[in-house]
Every structure is written in structure tokens, then in C-alpha cells.
Amino acid sequence: MIAFDGVRYAYPNTEALIDNLSFTIGKGEFVSIIGENGAGKTTVSKLIDGLLKPSAGTVTVAGLNTAEVKTSAIARHVGFLFQDPDRQICKNTVREEIAFSLVLQGMEQAEIDRRVSRIVESFGFDGGKDPFTLGRGERQRVALASIIVAEPEIMILDEPTTGLDYRECIQVMDFIQALNDQGVTVVMVCHDMEVVLDFARRVLVLSGGTLIADGDTRAVFRDQAAMKRASILPPQIIQVAQRLGGAFADAAYAREMVAAVLTGRAAK
């Protein structure tokens, strides 16, 4: 679905932001990209959706070499949710905002109406409202809805939970999880390691523009050398579990820790 092969990217007259980066992401995966600010996470996500073209190497997305096709051709396959919803919201009503990408694609009005109505209903929006009168969490959900309506095969999420409270975060993430369950490939840049643990099944760790770890979410969080190098604090329970070791070494959640305590007591 997504393939990076020896990819390098540098802005003109600067050192490479990412260098010799190779990985593939298959259809239906839920992958998170983590790393410090400046590690290259956003650059990678922009290379996937064709906003940036590699300086060397190739990026293939949904069978398209991103250097050879227009960004709009890639946009038919890839939806991009920005960190700040106000960067993408531009219309006067929620309905118009959600319909906008379909109008740009030249879709028939009847089909647009059908899709928009379905999304407005499933999100529980008031379609006539001005998006800018909504709270931050609601605006983020409008931005998400306006991407989902185009039914992309791949979704890129850049910090989807920034500025949201806990409940809004769960709402947005549950929706993304449901899309992933239906086969949509999800690539998420995220700073909240608890959210990464709860939702991503695979994690790529970037540091200084290179890939320093790639694997199953829990396994990557237990890779202490990689975590240290990328200045990442793993989720709290994983840290505690690693310090305790033994029967606790695999735990990532409170319930798993408690179960290990009770099993140990029963064995005595």
C-alpha cells in the first residue's frame, strides 16, 4: 500500500531531513510514527500524501510513484487530517465543509448529498452550523468527517488528539479504529504514547531522519535503547513492568499487572 525505498528528503540548500528511509506498510495496517520534534515525522507523512516529493529514492502509494503523478491523483487515495483543524476548514456550514472535497472531485450532486447526509447523521452534527462557532474538539471532528466522506483507502493523521479533552480524544480515536476495522490503512503521527499503545499495532520510531525501530507496538516500547535515543518515555505501565521484570515483563495495562499479582498469589 505504501512503500518507501531509499528515500531522502532535503529542503533546498539544507541538510537532509530524512535519509535512506525504507519501509513498507500493508493494506489495513494501523501504524504510528513516533519521535521527537524535528525527527522527520511530519516530513514522512507529507511524502506519503505527495505534498512533498523525495529528493532521492522512491515513494509508492496505492501503486503510484508519488514523484510521477500530481498530488491530486494521490489525494483520491489518501486522506490527511492536520493537527490544527483550522488549517483545513474553509466553508461556512458543516455540510458545505464536508461536501467540499467531493465537489472538487466533480462528483454528482445526488451522490454528494447521499454521502454527506450519512456522515452528518453518524457524527451527530448540526449540518447548518458555522464550523468556526464550534469548540476545538467539534472542529476536529468536522475536519475528520470531511476526510472520511471521500472514502480514502489510506488515512494520515498528524497529531489527531492535540487540544482535545479525554472524552473527545476517545470519540475521535474510536471512529478511526472503526474505519481501520473496515480495512482503511491508518498512519498516525502522535505524541501521546498511551494513545499509540491503545490503537496502533505497529510503531515506527524516527530519530534524526532515520528509522531506528520498527515493529509490534509493545515490543518497540520495550526497546529501551531505541526509546532513549528517540527521547521517548514509554507508557507508564510498560515502564513499571520492565523495572519489575519476571511475570510482569509483558504487562502494558493495569489489568494485566493486577492479573499477574493475583496469579502469583494463587500459585503460592
Added chain:
Amino acid sequence: MISIDELTFRYDGGADDVLRSITLHIERGGFVGVIGPSGAGKSTLLCAMNGIIPHHFKGDYYGAVTVDGKDTFDVSLTDLSLTVGTVFQDVESQLINAVVEDELYYGLENFSVPKAEADRRVADVLSQIGIESLRRRAVSSLSGGQKQKVAIAAVLALRPQILLLDEPTGELDPVSSRQIFALLKTLNEEHGITVVIVEQKIMLLSEFARELAVIDKGQLKYHGPVREVLTHSAELERMGVNCPRVVTLSNALRDAGIDIDRLSLNVDEAEAMMKAVLE
């Protein structure tokens, strides 16, 4: 230091009260985290502490807020800003000068602080915050964390006794967020500055703040030492406030009938708690 008594507030033209009968006392030298779901009234509460309410935002106002013994109604916004410094949610709109140094002198010049004194204070805050190397940098070239530090430094140059911050780490990565909290801890412990911070990152609040105030639907639901407030984790989660996972672990152990002395607030405490449980 800050005394809020029975405060109820509704913005002009607003349909509902945004703050409802809030009574909250913050001691001199306190470090208080304010948490609650979006739209709970947290930012409005900060505006009532720094005088933006009632001086700038008007509305129906009942009750009283005193800062350092003075009713905010009786003191001008300008005078209040010498006691209460505020770092707003949107740091980009707070920084208005092109160069870091100019930003730091800006407030001092507005208050006609003599040049020699202003020079001394700018040098002081640069070293206090650890940003001497940024002195001549263009603000536009700074990272989010660096901008946040400059905004804090500019406020501190006025030598406020109280620092109010509205989600200062919202846009920052975990490393920079932690640096900002560590900085606030130093300002609080070594310089005696009272810190009140609105923040969604409960993990950082529980590690750095000493008290939590939980606001929901305009009301103060809980206020007290962090450990005490977090014992109400089930109620907090119903409200839309999550708890650090080590707190969830502490509560889960208790629910399973396993004795623990107290809730753990960080990984070190949780490790010690688990070792005690296993003995």
C-alpha cells in the same frame, strides 16, 4: 494569594452561566493544576483571576475575586498585571516582537522601568529560564517549546508573584512539555512564584502540581492535594478527565482487594508500590 468567593459569571449575550458559584482559595506559593473537559469554564476562571474579567470581558458577575488582598474590581488591569502574569493558550498571538530580546524589553518599557533596571531584569530572566542563547534570535525561527519559554520569560520580567498559564504545552512534544513543567517547578520552589496552570496532560500535572482543581460545567467539583483528588478516578473519568495509568493501577489493585498505602502518582512510586505488594 487568590481568593474566589461564590463566583458566578455569564458573558454578555451568553445563554448560560459559564462559572457557577465557584469558591476556591489558592495559597501563596501554591502550584495548582486546573483540569476539566473542554468548555468546562477553565479559561474563563483564569480570566477572572487576572482581571480580564470583569475589566475586558463584560457580563453578569456575582461574587468576589481578590488577588493579594485586593478585589479585582477595584484594581486596574494594568496594575493587576504587575502581580499576575498570564501566558495565554495561543503563544503565537502573545509574542509580537521580531526578536527575542525585544519581546523581553517590551513589557518593561511599557511600564517605564528604567533602562539599567530593565537590562538587569532581562539578563536575569534569560538565565532563570535558561535561554541566554536565544537572546538575539528571530522569534519566527524558534521551536514551539522555545517560543513558550520566551513567552514565560517576557511575563516573568515584570516580576509577578503569580503566574497563570492556559494549556502552555498544548502544541509541544513530550520532551518540551516536561521541560516547561520542570521550569515551572523551579520558579515555584526556588523563586516562590504561585503557579496556576490549566492543562489536559494529567500525567504531568500529577507529577509536578501539588494541588488539583477539577472544573466541570462551570462548577468546582474537587479541589485538594493531587493524590486526594485522584482517588475519585471513576467520577473523574465519567466527567471526561482521565487519570495517569499508574493511578488506574493503584485503584485496580485496591478493587482486587490488594492493600496499598497510597495512590502512586509516577512510575517510581508505582514500582515501589508493586514491590511492597509482592513482599
